[in-house]
Amino acid sequence: MSASAVIPAHAPAILPSRGGIAGALSDTFWRRPKVLLFLMLLPPLLWLGIVYLGSLFALLLQSFFSIDEFSGLINRQFTLKTYGDLFQAANLDIIIRTVVMAASVTLASAVVAFPIAYYAARFARGKWKALFYLGIMLPLWSSYLVKIYAWKLILAKEGILTWFLDKLHLGWLLDAWLSLPYVGGNSLSVSFTGTFIVFVYVWLPYMILPIQAALERVPGNLVEASSDLGASPGQTFRNVLFPLALPGIVAGSIFTFSLTLGDYIIPQIIGTSRLFIGQAVYAQQGTAGNIPLAAAFTVVPVVIMGFYLWGAKRMGAFDAL
């Protein structure tokens, strides 16, 4: 069979051109992929650069101004006086309270999230996996405020939790807890314990999802290999699963830690009258009209997160990425 016999008389062109502007544009982009990338990135970069980072720098700038205590006017001269104010006992108290809360919320979230993420990554298949995602995401679909007010009712003295514990004859346990200094209060809804519970509830999905993603990437045969080499399940967790899930835990903790550091609504609605950083910022820029101090307060979480990430990197949390 000769080659010419195979090709029909009116064969399609070997390199057919696609006419029109769209065709020419497609060809240009194909030849110069960087042009396409640049065009696609331009709008978000403008947004990020000007609106987002720009306002952050404006804020940073404000924190180096100070307020005239008599006139209440902003003195636009660079000074570190406002940062000095942060170290006044009342303000330092707010910072420490917020950091301790953020750290406990992060720790509790990690402990609660790990088994859930572990189940989802290693065992859940098909409809159970779908159910897992639904269960994690569903709370995110409803309004944040609605959830917090719902919790206020749950945690109130007349709320379902107190009622339930009473039915279990465990009311004395709750009373004993509430009578403790600092974590206690008249009821859960006006105690730091209540604030803590609601923080953990609200941020938990942000911890579960990154851990699940990290565990998903751990090949199942590493767990088998560890077991094969004589490691008990506990040893396998410590030596294989935990180190490999660490980037996910760190990623999740960045969310829970920084979100708790900045939140001002939850402690406003559930908790004591003692302030957290977010509330201090709100009060300083609103009623007190002290924009520089509000700005300085805002810088605190940014600096803390900077140190946190630096520490996490030093610990090798990002090595397995």
Added chain:
Amino acid sequence: MTSAVSFENVSRHFGAVRAVDAVDLDIRPGEFFAMLGPSGSGKTTCLRLIAGFEQPTGGSISIFGERAEGVPPYRRNVNTVFQDYALFPHLNVLDNVAYGLMVKGVSRAERGRQAEEALKLVQLPGYGARKPGQLSGGQRQRVALARALVNKPRVLLLDEPLGALDLKLRENMQEELKLLQRALGITFVFVTHDQGEALSMADRVAVFNDGRIMQVGAPQDIYERPQSRFVADFVGSSNVLPPEFVARHGGARRWASLRPEKIRLGEANGAGVSGTVRARSFLGATNRVTVEAEGVRLHAVVPAGLPLPDDGAETRLSWSPADLHLMEEA
């Protein structure tokens, strides 16, 4: 003598799927035992049953005379070399090799020394500080081997350990594994789908199909005296001849196996048939010729350099009657 591993009527069913179905098996201490079969034949499940990753749904498994059902993998003095090595990516080579000793509480200095020794055994001395990601496939394979051997297991399980290596490396490793097994005297159980590998390395081979063992025996036995059509076809791609054909050409009315290299082309003497050449392929040292004769496709392997008939040509195939192996399968 107690068997190294003994299966009695062992089954492992996954729902309706019978991955391993009523298998009896005895692996002798110190032997190099190969489990050979196509994918899905149950050979890997058998290996996982010995390692303890799977539990049998029926029957009993003993390792050196001790009943192993319900014993978790971490309490078995059996180690595995995994198909894709399963090295811990966050640990360096030395810590990978020393892992088994570390979880047993051996001191850091002692386990470092033993791990270094194991690395020397697999010819990777001084590689301890590297991460698995910095090694080639062949090197990772050796690390996986060292990581298993450092625990001095009574039985070493190898799950297609050479599958991911290229041909040259694979041939080297086959030889090395064989020498290593001889030197250490550990029972090796080797899973493979490569019949050449099984025949060249093992003291005995079990051929698996559909969750059952079709035949167990020495490589020569399996190759020259297959008991069933499946074994004849799977091991060495023998010509499986139907009973009618065999009956016409001087045998009983039974299925028979005729090895391709036992067929001579173009000679009139001896038992034989005439047929038409359908295809020829060059295999390097040999040529394989496919001939259709009396409705049966036969493969003949002839040394390269001998003249070959053209495609479509008539030729005569002959063999000595002794080479026509009658199988038990009716």
